[in-house]
Every structure is written in structure tokens, then in C-alpha cells.
Amino acid sequence: MTSARVEESLDGNICRCTGYRPILDAFKSQSVDADEQLKCRLVDIEEVYKGHCKKKKGSGCGGCCKDMKKGVALTSEQTISTEMGQWYRPTSLIRVYSILKNLRTAEKFRIAVGNTGQGVFKNDGPYSVYISTVGIKELYSTRVGSTSAPVVLGANVSLTRAIEVFRDAALESPGAFAHLDVIANHWQFVANVSVRNIGSWAGNLMMKHSHRGFQSDIYITLLAAGAELTLGHAADASNSYINLEQFLVADMSRSIILSVSLPPALPNTKFRTFKVTPRAVNAHAYVNACFRMEVDIENDYKVTSKPIILFGGINPSFIHAANTEEFLIGRKLNDNATIVEAAKILGSEVKPDNHPQDASPKYRAQLAQALLFKAVIGFLDKVVGVRVRSAGPIIERPLSSGKQSFDMKKEIWPVGEPIPKLESATQISGEATYLDDVPYLPNELHAALVLTTQANAKIKFVDATEALVFVEERCLYAGQPVGLVVAEDRNAAIRAAKLVKVEYEDIQRPILTIKEAIKSGRVKVGQNVESFKAGTSSQGDVEEAMKTVPHKVRGELSQGTQYHFHMEALAARVIPTEEGYDVFSTSQWITETQSATAQVLNVPANSINVSVRRLGGAYGSKISRQNLVSTAAAVAARKIQRPVRLVVDLNTNMTCAGWREPYYSKYEVGFDDSGKLLALKVELYSDVGHVPNEPSVGILVNVLQNVYYIPNLDVTPHIVTTDTAANTWCRSPGHVNAVATIENVIEHVASYLRKDKLEIRMLNMVPANVPRLYCPAVERNVVKEDIIPLLKVKAAYHERMIEVEQYNQDNRWKKRGLSILPARYTYIYLPEWAYRVQVTIYQHDGTVAISHGGVEMGQGINTKVAQVAAYVLGVPLNQVKIKATETMIGANSYVTGAFLGSDLCTHGVKVACTALHQRLEEVKTRMKADTRKEPTWQELVKKCHSDHVDLSEQYWTAAKEHPQSYEVWSACCLEIEIDILTGMYMIRRADIIQDCGRSMNPFIDVGQVEGAFLMGIGLFTTELVKYDPATGQKLSNGTWEYKPPTALDMPADLRVTLLPNTMQPKGVLGSKATGEPPFCLSYSVVTALRHAITAFRTENGDDSWFEMDVPLTVDKVHQLCGINPDHHFKLE
Known part of the structure; x- marks a missing residue:
């Protein structure tokens, strides 16, 4: 496993917390080409599991790790009846045909291999019969092919295996199958590794058969390759052979795909494919395209036969650019007039449809023209001018890299020590418990929300006799909870909720x-x-x-919304008890959840016990929106007097909150x-x-x-x-x-x-001691005096700016932008920000337990609290445990957010531990006087207990004792590269310098910087939301349409420096918060994009100002460039 393979393998994962860099580092540490320093930083994941074998490689090893039960080989046919329908797992084609022949005429069936298609078209069905073909060996057959024989793939062959076969064929017979290497590269961007490993190419084709508008990469590339399908027919067990175009109109009601064959290509074949997507990987195409031409290179690249020009993502009926294909027959590709006229003809025949969830028809039509030009330049390569040559290739992303720089001052360790979060070991081993991991009680029920599908309408009737109606009159938005269905199991509740029908009237x-x-x-x-x-x-x-x-100038700016995209959805579990209700909630604000639940149930607050162990992310979404599910579950629990668990799925979460x-x-x-x-x-x-x-x-x-x-x-x-x-x-x-x-x-x-632009920024920097609107005067402008001078050096800003300008002169169709952006974040401790903390030392062994009113949600609050306690008390960190947050000890605590929870809870623990330490020191002084020796920690604690010294201390972080407000300064230098013809871009490098005072934990703080920065990159680039204009339904309510950044959207080179030699005298132990401020630096991606876009526009005679609303999606970037094929498509 190489480091490059590691990055490819994470193309289907989404992370909001880390910014991916530490995840990549962890996996890369196990790769064959890992950096030696990286290998030394991480332990084997098997060693962090608390139940791991202690005898590994020891003399007492008895081989227990290898003592595993063998799996059962499923060689016989399996049949399962479920509420969803009948499942068959036949082991022969004859049996498949028999099942199909016995189906009733109207009975719907689904052939399943990986069954990954349900993730794309969730509303297909319902099916009464599922037929799994994974037990049919002949459908897994492959043949590499030769100069005279085709490559053959059985219908069950996965996309991953198909890619391997294509590469083998291209390697063994490059003259006949070089084009299959192009297809393999294209298929590498279909879905993600997990899907490609189990999803079959045939299943993808069947999605295209059922949904003509589906931009199937598999279909379009196989069609361009001249592939032929073999179909099996249940009626007489016969086979037939059809091409891909015939397949789309074929009756597949009682037939299945058996195989595909791809013939060898002629020696003079030129073959290129493209997929233009909203983000780097794991995304469907705006437009995909294939170009296949037989050309005579010696005769000015003359097209010797009818070319194949195919597009997906235009409209359901458009695949072939037939008019353009006809025009190019006999034409010479290195003739500029040919290219311009071909683009004009293509523009006239491409008629994109218009759906609210798609990119604009204008962009898709222009993109088709741009891809034609891109393909031709790629075919011509060195025949064209050097500047124009950049039109041909796509942007190649290098292997990701990064650097982290911070002070390593050990005076107050473990405060300031770079250590992993306390929970990290249990999290990576899967042992950390989240709300829905808690085992079900025997009588526990499951609930599912019923949502409206129309905004701004009056509810006429809810067809659900058992639904608990939440909205009885007018629904205010599509997705508003209108009822709750409770059932014995989760699947039943979800299915029942979907069956509830809501009728509307007075729809506006x-x-x-x-x-x-x-x-x-x-x-x-x-x-x-x-x-x-x-x-x-x-x-x-x-x-x-x-x-x-x-x-004077005037302007405007629109900024879009953003889904929080926490990994753990909104969830609640409410258990009736003899004293009231125990509420287990994914809440950032236990006091508000307690109050809301008490209010809804009309019971006293002291009968509601709210508890939170940890959250799987939040980012503000679980401050008040959490109470949608907590109160709903509480109503159901009270009505039925049984425990009720309500865990919403991603689509519901994105829709209702x-x-x-x-x-x-x-x-x-x-x-x-x-x-x-x-x-x-x-x-x-x-x-x-x-x-x-x-x-x-x-x-x-x-x-x-x-x-x-x-x-x-x-x-x-x-x-x-x-x-x-x-x-x-x-x-x-x-x-x-x-x-x-x-x-x-x-x-x-x-x-x-x-x-x-940097000159204008520096000119307008706030001077020291100048008050501003609602902002206290600053003693020093740290970003001007310290951060930007350091950033210029670390990022080699001036040298790289020269390189960027030279690159832009040398390349017509690729442009780069470089920008420095500063930020200031003011932390103000308002009176309501207060938390209760309790620190307890146990006399038995001197271990320390802490409970506080903050909530651990991935930001490392528990780790920082433990580090402060260990430092003040003078005990090893492993003797400190943090308990769950709950409304008894954490009573009346405020919301955990803006990183103020970490600030104030560590402050509270510092004060409480200082008080404890003083009490212990008094006893310690007496003990030393009596024994003339230093007592151990355990001896001291036992003596305190025997002397009736209170070993617990509570503290309420009252406003009068808050730390003083302070400023957090930072700056980022970001470089980006744009492919002008498509609008796709890559962040080449980002250098961040973050002022965090004296960091309590550099690992956590660097992680916060990286995670916040990449989340902001998503806000300003890929994370676009769209609505149905008629119903108000949110169309971007899942990962198919909503695209947070992936590991391959992060800067290829990400360097983070925590500003050295700084200490915040107003903060807790000299520290500053880091969770929110770095987010603001992400706007640097917009300013860098503006630099790159301006370079192209200026080169073409337009240096005027232009508005750049965000998010700046790929299609917007392309449109802002303002490409005109008649004037810009030139070979020189």
C-alpha cells in the first residue's frame, strides 16, 4: 500500500473535524513509502483496543490471535422472506430464469450484486422480489483480450476489478487497447472506492436504462469504446447481442445482462474522456463526455472516419453530437477554422434541460463546447502553441503533504504538551459510545418523524390515525415535522412515517x-x-x-448557507422513571434541553435529567435544533410510558433542521x-x-x-x-x-x-490604541506587526507571486491565483456564558474525576480540562478521568459553543483545582514537618481524607470572574489553480499562521485550525443548496446533491504554524481559543480565485470589476471566466 493509494482509498469519506490531514497521516504511516518520522508517531491500531492480546510476540503466545472460526461458504441457493419482499440467491442462470418466468406480470423485481444503486435512486421500487446474482460464478468471468479478440467482463465484475482488467489489457496490447487505460482512469472517478469494490458495471448500466437522465460514466465510456452487451432472456434461456444504444430501448422486464465485450481499437485511434464534477471526487458529473476519432497524423490530423462524440448531463435524449460528428468527417483538426466551426455546430445542437438541482443550461452547453476544444488540443498536443497546450490536460493533483509548526515549551506540561485527545484511542478502535450505540432496553420503542413536503401551505388533512400531530394548521416550510410515528423497531417506524400522507390547500x-x-x-x-x-x-x-x-464604488455580495454536516445525526432517547424522565440527548446545551423538555411535558425541571457523554460533531446545529427530536421523543415516551429512541437519518436531519x-x-x-x-x-x-x-x-x-x-x-x-x-x-x-x-x-x-491587494490591506490596518465601532482599542495589531511579515517569509510570498504571474503568462488555459488574507476574531465573555465544574479526588487511590457543564463534541474540551487539572494538582494525566455532562453537577450551564466552553471550563477547573491544591498543601506541610519526608500523592490524599479535608471542589464560572476578552489574530496565504475550460480548480498550497497564545495542546489546536479552515473552504466553494421553487423542498438534502469537501479537496500542501513566542495574559494559562477564528481565513480561497479569474479576463481585454457571489462552485468559476469559443478557441 503506497501513500498515493491511501489517498485514493479515502475518496468516499467525509470528515468535518480534522480537515483530513491527520487521518491521511495515520493511514500513510502504514504505507510502504511512508516518511520515517510519520512511522514513529503512531502505534498500531490493534494496540489501542482495550481488550487487545497482551501476549503478542511474547514467550507465552499460544496463537490465539489466529484462532478464528472459518466462514461458511454459501454454495447453495438461499431464499429469505422479509417485510421488504422475497430475496433469492440462486447459484445458476437457469434458476434466475426460472424465478423471472414465475413472476406475475405486474411484479417488480431487482437484480442485485452490490445493490449500491439504492444510494442514488432511493425512491425506486418498491420491489417485491430481489434476486442476488453473487452466487453465479460465470458472471464474474473476465478475459483480457488481444489484438484480434475483445476484452470481456461478466456482469458481476466490480468496477474495481474492471479497472484492473482494462489496465492489464492496455499494458499487454497497447496498440489495441490503449483506450482502455483512458477508460480505467475515468472509472477511477466513478463513485468511490467502497462502491467500486462491490458495485458492478452492469448495475450501473441498469440505472441508466431506468433513468435516461442519469449521467452514467459507465454507459458513455462503453458506448464510445464500441462495446457489445450479451443479454440472457428468461423466456427461452437464449442469449442476444446488442450495442449500448439498442440497450437503452430494450425490454429488460424478463432479461438480464450477462457480459460486455470491448473490441480492439484501430492503431490511429485517438480517445479522450472527461468528467466535470462539483468537487474533486465522489460526485456525479455536471457533464461527462467521450471523444473517439480515427485521425491521420501525417495529414494534418485529418479525421478519416465518422468520429464518436458523446455527452451525458445534457438531457435524457441527447447522447451523440450527431451534427458535429458529421461535420468533422474528413476535416483537419489542426485547422483553427475547423475547431471554431465544430464548436459552433455543437453549441447549436446541445440543448440542456433545466432542472433546479442541475447546473445552468448555459454552463452545460458551453462546457460541452469547451470539452470538445479540450479533447482536440489533447489530440494535437505539441502541434499547437506552447501557451495553448495547457488546454489539453486536466489539473493533476500531487500527493498531499503538510507541515505543522508550534512551540515545544515544557515548563507547564502536560498543559501545552502535544498529545492526542483522551478519547482518541477508544474512537479509532470503535469503543467510544455515542447515543445510538447504547443497547436497546427490552421494552424500548423507536420513533420516526413525519415531515411536510410543501412550504407556505395550509394543512388540509393528515392521513395517519396514530400520528401525533405537531403542526395542525399552516406548514411554514417543506420538511417541517408534522407528526411522529412510534413502532417496535426502527425500520417499521421509518416505513410507517413514509406512508403518512399530508394533503394541502391554499398553497402559495x-x-x-x-x-x-x-x-x-x-x-x-x-x-x-x-x-x-x-x-x-x-x-x-x-x-x-x-x-x-x-x-466611490458600489457593490453587493451574496453568501450562501451551509449544512453543519456533523457525523452523528440529531438523536434523543427518553426513559420514563419513577422521578421523571431521563433524557439522553445529542445536545450542546443541556440546560436548554432540560427546559424545553420540561416545558413541552409541563413538568418541573427537577424531574428532567439530561445527560450527554459525547457528540459526534455539532458546530452549532445541536444548540436549539436538537430540541426538535428531544421534545418529540419525550412526548411519545410520556404518552406510551415506555422508553423511546428517536434517531433521524441524514436526509431527515438536513431537511427538518x-x-x-x-x-x-x-x-x-x-x-x-x-x-x-x-x-x-x-x-x-x-x-x-x-x-x-x-x-x-x-x-x-x-x-x-x-x-x-x-x-x-x-x-x-x-x-x-x-x-x-x-x-x-x-x-x-x-x-x-x-x-x-x-x-x-x-x-x-x-x-x-x-x-x-495586499498593499491596500496593509494600508488600512487598524493602528494601536484606536477605538472602533463596538471594538476595544488593541494594544498591538499583531497581524500587521508579527503575522504577515512572518507569513511572507514562510510562504515565500514574493517569490511565488512572481512564479504565479509567469505561469499565467505562459499558460492560456490554466491560471493561478495567490492571495494573503488576514483575520481578527474578538472573544467577548458575555455574562450568560457560565458553567459549573466539579473536581473530586478519590481517597482510595488518589485518582481524580471531573464533571463540567461543557459538552465534548470532538473539539477536545475534555482533554484540555484534564491537562489543566493534572498540571495544577501535580498528578499524572492518566490519573484524571472526565465524566459525562449532566444536569445535576452541570446544572444551569450555558451552551458549549464558539470554543468558549473550552476556555471557561478549563478556567473553572483551574480555579477548583487551585483551591483543592491549597487545601492539600496545608496538610502536606504538616506531614513533612511530622515525618521529615515528602509524602506520596496517595499518602497525602489518604491523610486529607482521615483529617476530614474536603476532597471535592465546585466552581461556577461567574461573569465577575471571567477571563478578560481578547483578540485572536491570523492570516493565510493561499494559492489556487483553475482549469479555465471546465471551471474545476485545485488548491495548490495554503500557509496559515494562527495566534493561539500559549497553546494548551498543539495537536488539538492545529487540528482545529485545519478542520475549521477546510469547513470554510466548503462554505465558499462546493457546498451549494438548491430548492424546488414550487414546493420549497430542499433538493440538496443528501450527499448526492450536497458536496462537502473531501480529502482530495483540501490544499495539496497545507502548512499550519501556531504563532511562536506568544502568551495571552488574559487567557487561561496564556492560551487562546482556536475552534472558530481559522474558519474566517477560508475566504482566501475566494480572493485567490478572483486573482486567477482576473488573469484570464484581463488577458482577453476585460479588467473590470465583477461580482463573485459564494459559494463559488465549478460552474460559477467557468461562467465568470467568460469564454467565447469564436474568439478564444485558437491553436496558437
Whole structure:
């Protein structure tokens, strides 16, 4: 296993916490080409399992690790009857035909190999019969082929195995099957490794047969290769042979695919395929294409026969570009007029359909033309000019790499020691328990939510006699819970919930965007979170300043929403008890969950016990939205008086709960000739969903200026309501939108003046001791004085900028962008942020237990708490345990969020442990006087106990004792590369310097920086949400349409430095929070993209300003480049 193979193998995994780098490092440590330092950093995963064999390689080893039961070989036919239908596992084709012949005419069946298709088309069926063909050996047969014989694949051959066969054929007979290596490379981007390992090529073709609009990569590449299918027919057990086009119209109701054969190609064959996707891997295509041409290279690349030009993703009936194919017969590819005319003909015959979940028809039509040009340039290669040659290849991503730099000062270890999280060993071994891992009680019931499918409509009737109705009149958004179904098992509950039918009347067109809401008058002036005053917040006199400024520009920016994408869905488990209800919840705020449950059940708060062991991610989604499921489960538990468990699936979670607030801003800025900002007027609009529960627009007002100073400033916040789920907090709420807004202004000013953008940024940096709107004056501008000078050196900024500009001159169709972006994040401890902590030392052995009101959700709060306790008490870290968070000891604690939970809980533990330490020191002093020797820790603890010294200490982090507020500074230098013809891009490198004071745990803090940064990259690039404009249903409610970044979307080279030689005197033991601030740096991907796009536009005569709404998806990048085939498709 090589490091490259490791990266390929993670193409189907999604992670929100880490940014992938540590995961890649962990797996790469086991690869054959791993760096030696990496190999030494990690232990074998088998060794972290608490029940691992202690005799490994020892003298007492008896071979128990190899003592495994042999699996049962399923060589005989299997038949299983389930509620879902009848399952057959025949072992011969004759038996398959027999089953098919005996089916009733209207009976629906499904042939299953890996059955991966259900993940794509979830609503297919229902089927009454499933026939698994995995037991039929002949369907796994393969033949590599030769110059005179085709390559053959049986229908059960997996995509992974097919790729291997194609590569073998290309290696053994390159003259006949070189094109199969191209297909193998294309299939490497179909789905992901897990799917390719079990999914068959034939199953993919059957999805195309059932869904003509499906952009099947398998279908289009096999069609281009001239493949022939062998079909088996149940009626007479006969075979027939058809091509791929005939297959689409063939009657497959009682037939199955047996094999495919791919004939050898002619020696003069040119073959190229493309797949343009929303992200690097594990995504379906916007458009996919295949180009096959027989050309006479010696005769100016003359096309000697009818070429094959195929497209997917245009419309269900369009595959062949027939007119373009006809035109190219006999034409010479190295004739510029031929290419321009071919693109024009293609543009006239490509007619993309228009569905709300798809990229725009305009983009897909232009992309088809661009791919034709890309294919031809690839065929011509060195025949064309050097600058144009960059049009041919796709962007090749190198092997990922990274560096982490931080201080290693040991004075207060274990505080500051880079150690893994306490839970990491149990997590990677699968032993960490999450809510739904808890075993079921014998009488436990399962629940499933019933959701509306229409927004802004009156509910006429709910057809479910046993449904518990939540919404009785008007539904406010599509996906609003309307009832709850309870059953003995989860599958039954889910199926029953889907059977509930809701009828609607008075259906009105839903309002789904901010601009629609403004037009409809759904606007309300927002409040500032500092003053709680509605209306405009001002600094200086904007109106007066605008009268005299030398330059003024106006602009606007739309920022999209984002799903939190926590790995653990919203879940709750409510158990009636003799004293009330035990609520096990995936909650970030146990006090609010307790209050909401008590309110819904109309019982006292002291009868509700809420407990949280850990969360599988949250990012703000489980502050209030969690109570949707907690209260629902509680209602059911009370009504039935049995334990009820409600765990929503991903689609339900994404549909019923709100996401990050979208934003829209309009601005006017005045500035002088140097680029100094003199006045700024901003109108901010936040989409809160159907109800303004948790608007963050007031935060944005406070922090809008980022690291800059604008002497005259007017900021007016607004909230708008839409017919969508109530939006909620999401990592760095308001702050990241503020950074995007002001940095967009900076970019606009620099563009207008034709000046260097970093120069404009540095010019407008806030000086020391200058107060700003709602922001205290800073003693030093750390980002200006320390971080950016260091970043320029570490990132080799000036040298690389020269390289980028040279690259852009040398390459017409690939462009690079480089940008430095600074950020400032203000941490303010508001009075309500308070937590209860308790530290207990057990007299039996001196071990320490801690319970606090914060919630561990992957951010490492428990580890930092334990490190602080171990340091203050002077005990080894392994003697400290952190207990689950619950509403007895953690009573009245505030929400865990914004990383303030980690700050204040460690502060509380520090204070509590200091008090304990003082009590112990008094006893220790007496003991030393009596015995004249140093007592051991255990001796000291026992003596304290015998002297009736209290070995427990509680602390409430009251506002009057909070640490002082502070600033967190950071900056990022990011380089990106764009393929202009497709819009696809790759982040080549990102250098981040993060101020975190004296880090409590560099491993955790670096992980927080990387994870926050990549989550922000998703917000600004790949994570686009779309709605059905008629019903308001969220179309991006699963991984098929919603695309968080993968491991291959992270920067190819990611370097993180924790600012050295810094200590925060206002923070806990000199530390600063790291969970939220780095998120803001991710807007650097937008500024770098602007640099690259501007390079192409300027080269083609347009250096004017252009708006760049986010997320900047691949299709948007392409459209912003403004390609014109008539003028731009040139061979020189």
C-alpha cells in the first residue's frame, strides 16, 4: 500500500473535524513509502483496543490471535422472506430464469450484486422480489483480450476489478487497447472506492436504462469504446447481442445482462474522456463526455472516419453530437477554422434541460463546447502553441503533504504538551459510545418523524390515525415535522412515517431567497448584539465624508448557507422513571434541553435529567435544533410510558433542521488615490428562515471592520424571513460573513485603483490604541506587526507571486491565483456564558474525576480540562478521568459553543483545582514537618481524607470572574489553480499562521485550525443548496446533491504554524481559543480565485470589476471566466 493509494482509498469519506490531514497521516504511516518520522508517531491500531492480546510476540503466545472460526461458504441457493419482499440467491442462470418466468406480470423485481444503486435512486421500487446474482460464478468471468479478440467482463465484475482488467489489457496490447487505460482512469472517478469494490458495471448500466437522465460514466465510456452487451432472456434461456444504444430501448422486464465485450481499437485511434464534477471526487458529473476519432497524423490530423462524440448531463435524449460528428468527417483538426466551426455546430445542437438541482443550461452547453476544444488540443498536443497546450490536460493533483509548526515549551506540561485527545484511542478502535450505540432496553420503542413536503401551505388533512400531530394548521416550510410515528423497531417506524400522507390547500409560492423576501416586504431591522439597539450603527459621519472622497464604488455580495454536516445525526432517547424522565440527548446545551423538555411535558425541571457523554460533531446545529427530536421523543415516551429512541437519518436531519444563515450585503465605499478607506456604508441582510430565533447579523455589525480601521462607517443590519427551516448558529456565525463582506470591499477598491491587494490591506490596518465601532482599542495589531511579515517569509510570498504571474503568462488555459488574507476574531465573555465544574479526588487511590457543564463534541474540551487539572494538582494525566455532562453537577450551564466552553471550563477547573491544591498543601506541610519526608500523592490524599479535608471542589464560572476578552489574530496565504475550460480548480498550497497564545495542546489546536479552515473552504466553494421553487423542498438534502469537501479537496500542501513566542495574559494559562477564528481565513480561497479569474479576463481585454457571489462552485468559476469559443478557441 503506497501513500498515493491511501489517498485514493479515502475518496468516499467525509470528515468535518480534522480537515483530513491527520487521518491521511495515520493511514500513510502504514504505507510502504511512508516518511520515517510519520512511522514513529503512531502505534498500531490493534494496540489501542482495550481488550487487545497482551501476549503478542511474547514467550507465552499460544496463537490465539489466529484462532478464528472459518466462514461458511454459501454454495447453495438461499431464499429469505422479509417485510421488504422475497430475496433469492440462486447459484445458476437457469434458476434466475426460472424465478423471472414465475413472476406475475405486474411484479417488480431487482437484480442485485452490490445493490449500491439504492444510494442514488432511493425512491425506486418498491420491489417485491430481489434476486442476488453473487452466487453465479460465470458472471464474474473476465478475459483480457488481444489484438484480434475483445476484452470481456461478466456482469458481476466490480468496477474495481474492471479497472484492473482494462489496465492489464492496455499494458499487454497497447496498440489495441490503449483506450482502455483512458477508460480505467475515468472509472477511477466513478463513485468511490467502497462502491467500486462491490458495485458492478452492469448495475450501473441498469440505472441508466431506468433513468435516461442519469449521467452514467459507465454507459458513455462503453458506448464510445464500441462495446457489445450479451443479454440472457428468461423466456427461452437464449442469449442476444446488442450495442449500448439498442440497450437503452430494450425490454429488460424478463432479461438480464450477462457480459460486455470491448473490441480492439484501430492503431490511429485517438480517445479522450472527461468528467466535470462539483468537487474533486465522489460526485456525479455536471457533464461527462467521450471523444473517439480515427485521425491521420501525417495529414494534418485529418479525421478519416465518422468520429464518436458523446455527452451525458445534457438531457435524457441527447447522447451523440450527431451534427458535429458529421461535420468533422474528413476535416483537419489542426485547422483553427475547423475547431471554431465544430464548436459552433455543437453549441447549436446541445440543448440542456433545466432542472433546479442541475447546473445552468448555459454552463452545460458551453462546457460541452469547451470539452470538445479540450479533447482536440489533447489530440494535437505539441502541434499547437506552447501557451495553448495547457488546454489539453486536466489539473493533476500531487500527493498531499503538510507541515505543522508550534512551540515545544515544557515548563507547564502536560498543559501545552502535544498529545492526542483522551478519547482518541477508544474512537479509532470503535469503543467510544455515542447515543445510538447504547443497547436497546427490552421494552424500548423507536420513533420516526413525519415531515411536510410543501412550504407556505395550509394543512388540509393528515392521513395517519396514530400520528401525533405537531403542526395542525399552516406548514411554514417543506420538511417541517408534522407528526411522529412510534413502532417496535426502527425500520417499521421509518416505513410507517413514509406512508403518512399530508394533503394541502391554499398553497402559495414559497419565498426561498433573501432577494425574494426583500421584494415581498419580509424585512425587519436587526439588532446589534452589543447595544441591543435596532437600526444603523455608526462611526464618524459617513454622509459628510462621502461628499468629499476622491473615489466611490458600489457593490453587493451574496453568501450562501451551509449544512453543519456533523457525523452523528440529531438523536434523543427518553426513559420514563419513577422521578421523571431521563433524557439522553445529542445536545450542546443541556440546560436548554432540560427546559424545553420540561416545558413541552409541563413538568418541573427537577424531574428532567439530561445527560450527554459525547457528540459526534455539532458546530452549532445541536444548540436549539436538537430540541426538535428531544421534545418529540419525550412526548411519545410520556404518552406510551415506555422508553423511546428517536434517531433521524441524514436526509431527515438536513431537511427538518435549519442551517447557517445566508447573507446578502450592499455597500458603498469611499477612498482616496492610495486606497485608504475613508467611508463605508453597508446594508446587511440575514435570512433567518421562517422564524427569527437565532440571528447572527448583530455579531456581524460588531466585527465588520476585521483588522482594518474605517473612520466613517454606517452599518444597518436587517433580518428577512423565508419559507425555509429556521436557520441557526453555525461555526463562526457572523464573523466569517463579516470577513467576507469587508474583504470583498478591499478587493473592489484594489481592482478599481489597479493596485496590489495586499498593499491596500496593509494600508488600512487598524493602528494601536484606536477605538472602533463596538471594538476595544488593541494594544498591538499583531497581524500587521508579527503575522504577515512572518507569513511572507514562510510562504515565500514574493517569490511565488512572481512564479504565479509567469505561469499565467505562459499558460492560456490554466491560471493561478495567490492571495494573503488576514483575520481578527474578538472573544467577548458575555455574562450568560457560565458553567459549573466539579473536581473530586478519590481517597482510595488518589485518582481524580471531573464533571463540567461543557459538552465534548470532538473539539477536545475534555482533554484540555484534564491537562489543566493534572498540571495544577501535580498528578499524572492518566490519573484524571472526565465524566459525562449532566444536569445535576452541570446544572444551569450555558451552551458549549464558539470554543468558549473550552476556555471557561478549563478556567473553572483551574480555579477548583487551585483551591483543592491549597487545601492539600496545608496538610502536606504538616506531614513533612511530622515525618521529615515528602509524602506520596496517595499518602497525602489518604491523610486529607482521615483529617476530614474536603476532597471535592465546585466552581461556577461567574461573569465577575471571567477571563478578560481578547483578540485572536491570523492570516493565510493561499494559492489556487483553475482549469479555465471546465471551471474545476485545485488548491495548490495554503500557509496559515494562527495566534493561539500559549497553546494548551498543539495537536488539538492545529487540528482545529485545519478542520475549521477546510469547513470554510466548503462554505465558499462546493457546498451549494438548491430548492424546488414550487414546493420549497430542499433538493440538496443528501450527499448526492450536497458536496462537502473531501480529502482530495483540501490544499495539496497545507502548512499550519501556531504563532511562536506568544502568551495571552488574559487567557487561561496564556492560551487562546482556536475552534472558530481559522474558519474566517477560508475566504482566501475566494480572493485567490478572483486573482486567477482576473488573469484570464484581463488577458482577453476585460479588467473590470465583477461580482463573485459564494459559494463559488465549478460552474460559477467557468461562467465568470467568460469564454467565447469564436474568439478564444485558437491553436496558437
